[in-house]
Amino acid sequence: MFHKTTLKNGLRVITVPMKDVRSVTVLVLVGTGSKYETREINGLSHFLEHVMFKGTKKRPTALQISTELDRVGAEHNAFTGDERTGYWIKADFNHLDLALDIVSDILINSTFNPKEIERERGVIIEEINMYNDMPSRYTGVLFDRLLYGDQPAGWEILGKKEVISKLKRPELVQYFQNQYVADNIVVTVAGKFFYKKTEQTHFCLGVRAYNVFDPRKYALSVLSSILGGSMSSRLWVTIREKKGLAYYIGSMVDNSSDTGFLAVRAGVNNEKVKDAIAAILREFRLVRDKGVTAEELKKAKDYFKGKMLLAFESSDDWAEFVGEQEIALNKILKPEQILRKINAVSERKDIIKVYGKKNNRNFLADDFQNFTRFFIDCFSLRCARHRGDFVFGSGHCLGH
Numbered sequence: 001m002f003h004k005t006t007l008k009n010g011l012r013v014i015t016v017p018m019k020d021v022r023s024v025t026v027l028v029l030v031g032t033g034s035k036y037e038t039r040e041i042n043g044l045s046h047f048l049e050h051v052m053f054k055g056t057k058k059r060p061t062a063l064q065i066s067t068e069l070d071r072v073g074a075e076h077n078a079f080t081g082d083e084r085t086g087y088w089i090k091a092d093f094n095h096l097d098l099a100l101d102i103v104s105d106i107l108i109n110s111t112f113n114p115k116e117i118e119r120e121r122g123v124i125i126e127e128i129n130m131y132n133d134m135p136s137r138y139t140g141v142l143f144d145r146l147l148y149g150d151q152p153a154g155w156e157i158l159g160k161k162e163v164i165s166k167l168k169r170p171e172l173v174q175y176f177q178n179q180y181v182a183d184n185i186v187v188t189v190a191g192k193f194f195y196k197k198t199e200q201t202h203f204c205l206g207v208r209a210y211n212v213f214d215p216r217k218y219a220l221s222v223l224s225s226i227l228g229g230s231m232s233s234r235l236w237v238t239i240r241e242k243k244g245l246a247y248y249i250g251s252m253v254d255n256s257s258d259t260g261f262l263a264v265r266a267g268v269n270n271e272k273v274k275d276a277i278a279a280i281l282r283e284f285r286l287v288r289d290k291g292v293t294a295e296e297l298k299k300a301k302d303y304f305k306g307k308m309l310l311a312f313e314s315s316d317d318w319a320e321f322v323g324e325q326e327i328a329l330n331k332i333l334k335p336e337q338i339l340r341k342i343n344a345v346s347e348r349k350d351i352i353k354v355y356g357k358k359n360n361r362n363f364l365a366d367d368f369q370n371f372t373r374f375f376i377d378c379f380s381l382r383c384a385r386h387r388g389d390f391v392f393g394s395g396h397c398l399g400h
Contacts, residue, residue: 003195010183016190024191026099027088028107031186032179034159035082035152041171042152043159045179046080047124048172052087053078054116056109062116065102072098080157093192100189107180114169121164128158200247201273205280206263212255212328218341219350220262224251225300226292227283228264232299234283235264245269245276257328287351297347304342308335 002016033045054062069076074091087106089099131137141156148154158164210217228235228251239249249266268276311317312335325332345351 007182010181012186014186014188015193015195016188017193017195018191021192022093023090024093024096024099024189024193025088025090026096026103027086027188027190028103029186029188030085030180031083031184033080033082033084034155034157036179037152037155037159039155041163041167041175042155043124043157043164044167044171044175045085046158047120047164047167048176049078049080049085049087050120050124051112051117051172052106052110054120055111055113056105057111058105058109059102060111065106068098068102074099076102082153082157090191096189096191096193107185110176112169112173112176117169117172121167124158124164125161128161128164131158199270200267201270202265202267203273203277204263204265205277206261209253209260209262210255211258211260213257214255214260215341216350217253217255217260218338219345220260221253221304222297222300222342222345223287223292223351224253224262225303226296227251227287229300230303234286234296235280238283239266239276239279243275243279245272245279249280292347292351294347297345297351301342301345305339308339 002014005013005015007013034042037044053065056065059065059068066076069089069091072091072095074089074095076089078087079085087103089103091099131141145154145156209220225233227233228249230236233251235249235251239246246266246268249264251262251264254261254263264280266276266280312321321335322332
């Protein structure tokens with residue numbers, strides 16, 4: 001009937017599939033309300049609920065939020081109680097992604113625009129006046145006040161006009177930061193949607209390397225090509241063709257202004273993750289212990305040259321080639337200059353320097369049992385033994 005998942009940060013996600021409907025509702029409940037206020041800020045929970053719809057970093061105005069939802073015929077609103085505050089969107093199931101995007105945007109990226117706060121202050125005071133003129137509702141307010149007295153359970157959820165008129169933006173922001181935290185929030189999705197169970201684990205296994213200014217980046221690119229740059233590379237042949245452990249596998253290099261990494265990406269069957277990681281690390285160790293052959297070195301250089309020349313038949317690749325160099329290096333190397341640096345890479349002098357035994361603490365996780373144990377425990381980790389240099393991430397690279 002329903003499925004509950006608690007994330008590592010404490011956020012609870014509850015899904016309720018309903019196959020016979022066409023709508024889907026996203027409801028976010030925050031465990032806070034008027035009972036969590038002091039006398040000086042009574043009414044702030046409700047005030048904050050109003051402000052949350054008034055603009056985010058992505059959607060700066062309330063009109064932009066409502067327009068996106070109106071375009072797809074969606075309904076949305078929010079409410080505040082004494083112990084919980086809720087935000088919801090109901091839409092056609094085809095627009096579930098939009099509903100999730102807007103709700104998460106409101107809860108994560110609200111700007112608390114001071115002008116909107118002032119404007120909404122007047123709206124809330126008029127709301128208080130309206131409800132005080134409704135006897136059927138006001139009797140409930142009086143009942144709580146008589147039953148519980150002058151304490152949070154007996155106070156009005158909307159607050160008093162004299163308090164609302166004095167609340168400031170810092171108080172709203174501070175309350176939001178204290179109360180709107182992951183382990184105090186429940187996200188519920190109910191309606192027509194589909195569970196998608198994946199049979200693969202996708203991971204990125206890598207190490208810190210060289211920034212864009214380091215001349216060793218050329219040797220690292222050649223090494224990456226030998227390891228997993230093509231369908232005849234070591235990792236492809238061993239992991240995919242011989243062992244059948246992965247559908248895809250490849251290596252990549254990143255060179256930023258102050259960081260860099262060498263990483264291996266792969267998609268493997270859920271039951272073969274340990275075997276795949278062990279086999280990849282074995283290939284890393286083979287390079288460390290036995291180096292690369294002259295044939296591999298030549299093939300990697302020729303591959304690099306061929307891929308570069310093919311890329312330069314496209315105008316967008318040329319634009320990226322010159323633009324990226326200029327913004328990063330403040331100079332532009334011609335293709336033939338780069339190829340000369342690639343051709344100058346030698347196995348003895350450069351590959352060994354990049355991946356030599358003296359560097360193996362940076363490039364290898366020698367204790368595989370510890371490594372896989374950390375993987376199982378964390379699913380995204382830094383190996384403490386190697387001071388955070390060897391990094392594994394599930395689903396994305398942590399190459400910093």
